[in-house]
Amino acid sequence: MNGKKSSLSLIFIVVFVDLLGFGILIPILPTFAVKALHIPESAIGIVLAVYSLVQFIFNPVFGSLSDKYGRRNIILITLLLNASGYIIFAFTHSFLMLLLSRVVAGIGGSSIGVAQAYIADSTTKENRSKGMGLIGVAFGLGFVFGPIMGGLLSHFGYMITGFAAAGFSFLAFSFSFFLLPESLTEEKKKLVVRRKMFDAASFKKVLSNPLISVVILLFFIVTFSVANIYGTFALLGHSKYGFTDMQNGMIFGIIGIVGAIVQGGLIGRLAKKYSDQKLISFGTFFLMIGLALIPYGINWTGVIIITAVMSIGTGILQPTLLSLVSKVAPENEQGMVLGVNQSFSAFARMLGPLWGGFSYQYLGYQIPFLTGSFFVLLVFLFSIFYLHNHLSPLEQKA
Helix, strand or coil: CHHHHHHHHHHHHHHHHHHHHHHHHCCCHHHHHHHCCCCCHHHHHHHHHHHHHHHHHHHHHHHHHHHHHCHHHHHHHHHHHHHHHHHHHHCCCCHHHHHHHHHHHHHHCCCHHHHHHHHHHCCCCCCHHHHHHHHHHHHHHHHHHHHHHHHHHHHHCHHHHHHHHHHHHHHHHHHHHHHCCCCCCHHHHHHCCCCCCCCHHHHHHHHCCHHHHHHHHHHHHHHHHHHCCCCHHHHHHHHCCCCCHHHHHHHHHHHHHHHHHHHHHHHHHHHHHCCHHHHHHHHHHHHHHHHHHHHHCCCHHHHHHHHHHHHHHHHHHHHHHHHHHHHHCCHHHHHHHHHHHHHHHHHHHHHHHHHHHHHHHHCCCCHHHHHHHHHHHHHHHHHHHHHHHHHHHHHHHC
16 A cells, blocks of 8 residues: 555656656746737637647557556656657747647646556555546646746746756656656556557547546536636636736636645545545536636635636545546546547647637637536536436446
8 A cells, every 4th residue: 555655746746857857837928929929819828729630649548558558658658758849949939839739748748547547556446446537636736837937937938938948847757757656567567458549449439438438428517617717717807807927827826726735635535525526526516617707806805716716626636536537437448538538628628728719819809718618517417417427337347
């Protein structure tokens, strides 16, 4: 047990350090594209979408490869790719270079499914919600310190922010290389079904299981709803509320703090007290309210309160839905199933910014946020009227 706890701590540190680099670019990339490259809002959606497009392609690839060659090896490769993407960003002076930097970083960022599989290897089904919450905490803390650092570093030039982001990925690589053990045992490797690198059969096999496909669909809808505000939130803060890059970074930091508190300190207790169906209902309610009110925050304090409410929702939903996916996945296909789930999640993160950027520019700044709130409302109603009767047998079969 001590070994497993140590492994969980190590993978948490690796993901957190890598996501610091990711977080640095969050508040500054949209404003950098507008102010430095003079890219229109709709094109920013394309920049953000291409990042998720390559993750849609490579998440199941890396997931299946990690089933065969081990989690650690794939994590090391992706961390180096991440760093390379950030270095390209540091030298970006055109739209095409910005796209290239996001493609490379997107391939490198396709390791979250592998990290989730690492946690699945190191936990039992009973404590997997808490284990998966570690990824959420890493995201949350990365969103706390990364955006704040990005806002601060932007005063010294956008090139510096790119180098800083790359430095954190290199640091995570060094940490993984020297300290991170392999989580996939030889016994589990022998049970893994060998598949081609690009194998549509993996998608077909995973989605043919109704228990898995229902949860993946819910995860997809929630991810799409939140992804509507990628890029547009920073633009909203800049154009409507008059926030600086630093102020945008601080808001993202607060979002990260709330998410870290929920996923790190509360989700384990909530999972013991409430059913998954109730947690999904609670999470979608908070997320729905938060998304709907973001365009009407009035001022700095109002926006902070609203985004905190939104973060409570995402903090509950992320580990709960991830845990459900893992629970219904066969033990010898954790990497593949979680990789496919992350792939569809990446596809949602591709569609979200495309719609968000388009609707922000042509339909009104409120539309990306209201669209997200509407789709979360659908999941909220689904959780009450459908999952209430069907989730219990789903969990029993898992």
